[in-house]
Amino acid sequence: MDGRLWLMRLLRTTMSAVVLAAGLAVATSAPAQAAGSLNTAAQAGGSLDTAALEASLAGLPDAEASAALVQVRGSAGSWSGAAGHASVRSERPPAADSRFRIGSMTKVFTATVVLQLAAEGKLSLDGTVQQYVPGFLPASYAPITVRNLLTFTSGLNHVSVPHKTPAWFFEHRYDHWAPGSQIDLTQDLAFTPGESQRYGNVDYIMAGLVVEKVTGHTWADEVNRRIIRPLHLNGTSTPGDDIRIPGPHAHGYEVTADGRRDVTLANTTLQWSAASIISTAGDLDRLMVALFSGRLLPRPQLDEMFTVPAGITMFGTDTPAGYSAGLQRLDLGGTVIWGKSGDRPGYNNGMGATRDLSRRIVYSVNTLKMGGDQPVRAQRIIMAALSSGNR
Secondary structure (H helix, E strand, C coil), X not given: CCCHHHHHHHHHHXXXXXXXXXXXXXXXXXXXXXXXXXXXXXXXXXXXXXXXXXXXXXXXXXXXXXEEEEEEEECCEEEEEEEECCECCECCCCCCCCEEECHHHHHHHHXXXXXXXXXXXXXXXXCEHHHHCCCCCCCCCCCCEXXXXXXXXXXXXXXXXXXXCHHHHHHHCCCCCCCCCCEECCCCCCCCCCCCECCCCHHHHXXXXXXXXXXXXCHHHHHHHHHHCCCCCCCCECCCXXXXXXXXXXXXXXXXXXXEEECCCCCCCCXXXXXXXXXXXHHHHHHHHHHHCCCCCCHHHHHHHCCCCCCCEECCCCCECCECCCCEEEEECCEXXXXXXXXXXXXXXXXXXXXXXXXXXXXXXXXXXXXXCCCXXXXXXXXXXXXXXXX
């Protein structure tokens, strides 16, 4: 599960105290002998509900996930925890600096690079794909602006492959995809650019191609030069064709009819500039702080990340658009959270913060079934991270 669905689930579950109480009761009632050890660290200075946070990780591993880690920061203090088994060979929980495949949270990096290029005058958000990558799109396509790409309003179609089904994954997990080969140019646009919003990877694959054409460098080089190295994100990498996760990491698994299979090793060039980056909770928190505080973007470009297109709906629905340039917006009864979710087989993740950075969360759950709904475990973590309580 990725994108809009986690926002709807988060809104529904966070606003329901009954669901929260029931979820925490389930978490704390898991049999002790089935759970891995729990590692936590806290420096609380406000209203963090540390009991709820600990309960959100209790009972791991379980039938849904093998491990999880979470980090909460802000004016209320800080808390981090990890539970479960980092691998089938170890009963230790993931390390605090564990790397994980962040999936679509990669889009935040790509959007930031594109917006930096706009700030530098190297491209215009109102400029078109046809202008910056001439000859790539069919001549019959309507003009697609760079802003359309960043806000998922282009109408472009992705090559249809069931990449989150076990059979396809295990057959194709090491395949290489050339940048741009993920875009289906045999179909007409799904809708007129700018008239609807449809979440997917295709817009950010196209944005990666724009970055490469405008700069003359690879997308990975630009992400490293502009974001990873300046912010000292030492646990963050753009893997390309490298199938490994470098450094400490929890393994991802898939439960199949033949038992539990390791899905950690994979080539993520299919996802490329949309969903391929590897990172850590600490690095992603550092990214949010730098981004939201204006260290990476001037105010006009930063405002694009906090502006959802008005007057349009998600494609084929009457649900209002919910994505800005690289982020998602969630209004929890007056408290607005901006963030992004992401998943890859074996990894379901999210990061989010209030606009003033007073509450920030990063989490990663090692799921045992790819391509499904957001795991209940992740919902519990999110609710606990955004709640307040007496210690």
